[in-house]
Structures are given as structure tokens and as C-alpha cells.
Amino acid sequence: MQPKTCIYHDDRRRECSRMEDVFALAYCTLAATFAKDCSQGLFREDNKVSLGPKNGYSLCIRDVDEDFSRDVEQAELNQRGWVFQERALSRRIIHFTATQTYWECGKMTSCESADQIHNAVSRDRNPLNSSHFPICDSSGxxxxxxxxxxxxxxxxxxxxxxxxxxxxxxxxxxxxxxxxxxxxxxxxxxxxxxxxxxxxxxxxxxxxxxxxxxxxxxxxxxxxxxxxxxxxxxxxxxxxxxxxxxxxxxxxxxxxxxxxxxxx
Structure with a gap:
């Protein structure tokens, strides 16, 4: 059985007092964003199509299907109350979604199919989510x-x-x-x-x-x-x-x- 790190329900009141320190001090948070429960891990079946070697080169083709709202914001994981502060307190997050991997931090959002993407609910709109919080510009x-x-x-x-x-x-x-x-x-x-x-x-x-x-x-x-x-x-x-x-x-x-x- 693989070890699990989680909030134990019987002692969650004590555990919740540590949430800010645990997630705010983490260098990077890995999120199994597409997972429906703890039985599913970080990685999903890849949708890339590989073409055999031609003239000494191997090619790999995939759809450009970037939709941060669908893949991250609306993902089942991010509909859970406990996850809300885990995400907000984290300085950097790698989201493993059903289509591709996304990077999210206080300065940018990017994904495998694009260097940098537009995020309508970008973290810089909310000072709580800034990597410099609480010493940050709250112009939003x-x-x-x-x-x-x-x-x-x-x-x-x-x-x-x-x-x-x-x-x-x-x-x-x-x-x-x-x-x-x-x-x-x-x-x-x-x-x-x-x-x-x-x-x-x-x-x-x-x-x-x-x-x-x-x-x-x-x-x-x-x-x-x-x-x-x-x-x-x-x-x-x-x-x-x-x-x-x-x-x-x-x-x-x-x-x-x-x-x-x-x-x-």
C-alpha cells in the first residue's frame, strides 16, 4: 500500500491549524486535478500520437486543446472546500489534468501546449493568491x-x-x-x-x-x-x-x- 498524506478526519481540527504553514512554505504543490478520488494518481493516459522514425526523426503530434477553466477551475478536485485554501496558499502549483499539465504561480499560468495562456480567473486578480502575499499590490x-x-x-x-x-x-x-x-x-x-x-x-x-x-x-x-x-x-x-x-x-x-x- 502506498503511503498517503492527508487530513485525518478524526483530528482535522488540529490539522487545519497547520494548513497555512504547510502549503505556503511548500516549494511547489502537485495537484491530481483530474482525479475523482484518492484511488487515482497524478498521471493519466497520454493523448499524443507518435509517428515512426522518418529520415532519422521521430515526430509526436497532439491536439492544441488549452482550456484552463474546463481543465482546472471546473475540475472535480477544485469543487471541494478543503482544496480551495490549499490552492490559494500554495505559491506554485503543477496541475495534472485530464488533457495536459498546467503550471500556475503568482506571475503566470502556462501549459504543455502553450508557453503562457490567458486565465480569466488569474491568481494575480486576487492578492491572497499572489506569490508575494501578504506583501503585495492589491490593485485588483x-x-x-x-x-x-x-x-x-x-x-x-x-x-x-x-x-x-x-x-x-x-x-x-x-x-x-x-x-x-x-x-x-x-x-x-x-x-x-x-x-x-x-x-x-x-x-x-x-x-x-x-x-x-x-x-x-x-x-x-x-x-x-x-x-x-x-x-x-x-x-x-x-x-x-x-x-x-x-x-x-x-x-x-x-x-x-x-x-x-x-x-x-
């Missing part, structure tokens, strides 16, 4: 300084977890990184520096809130999105938040229909 979020945490939490909330009660745990490393980035503290997905905006989350689907049951040794408050299932979003506010305003009172409907802030 220049219109609203809270966008980094909003992007992070909304993307994470879309993903699946085998155990729904892992929702607060599977993003612990990224939440720590957000604290460093914003020079603040946080709890249950609410950042002190953006306390007012952090609370203005809502369920994307208007089918009500479904409370997650079975939290072990965790007390997740009802006002945190981490206590509920499903994808979230944040209420858009027609103002910039610079941290100087004081929150006097807050009334919000978590279905997104109503939101009222009283500031002073």
Missing part, C-alpha cells in the same frame, strides 16, 4: 478594500464539503492570512476592521437558511455565514468604506431583500 481590488475577503468567502461558500460541519475549519488558514493582510482580527468569517460589511452577507438562493448541525467542540454563532449551508453573497453598498464611520445600528434581512445601516 482598488475600488473597494473589502473585496479581497468578500471574494474569498463567496468563492469558498460555493464549494462542497463531505462533512458540512467542516465549514469553519476548512478555511482557517485563509482566514489567518486575511488577518495579516488587513492587520486585523477575525472570528467566524467576520473581520473586525470591516465589521459592518462582514455582517451584510446573504444567501444567494432565496430558499431560507439551513443551519448546519453536528459542530463538534465548536460554537458557531447564528449571525455567521459559517453556521449555514449554501452559497453566500454580500450586499452592495453605494459608498466606500474607509473604516472611519461608526456603526450605530444594523438591521438586515439575510435573504438580501432588506438591509439598513445607521452610521454616525
Amino acid at each position: 481590488f482598488q475600488h473597494d478594500n473589502s473585496s479581497a475577503f468578500e471574494y474569498t468567502f463567496t468563492q469558498y461558500s460555493k464549494l462542497s464539503l463531505t462533512y458540512p460541519e467542516d465549514r469553519p475549519l476548512a478555511i482557517t488558514g485563509l482566514e489567518t492570512r486575511l488577518e495579516d493582510f488587513y492587520t486585523t482580527t477575525s472570528a467566524h468569517g467576520i473581520l473586525e476592521k470591516f465589521f459592518h460589511k462582514s455582517l451584510l452577507w446573504h444567501r444567494v438562493e432565496d430558499d431560507g437558511l439551513v443551519r448546519i448541525e453536528g459542530f463538534k467542540d465548536l460554537s458557531v454563532p447564528t449571525w455567521s455565514w459559517m453556521a449555514y449551508r449554501g452559497e453566500i453573497g454580500y450586499c452592495a453598498l453605494p459608498t466606500r468604506w474607509n473604516g472611519k464611520k461608526k456603526l450605530n445600528s444594523l438591521m438586515t434581512d439575510l435573504t438580501r431583500k432588506y438591509a439598513h445601516l445607521n452610521l454616525r
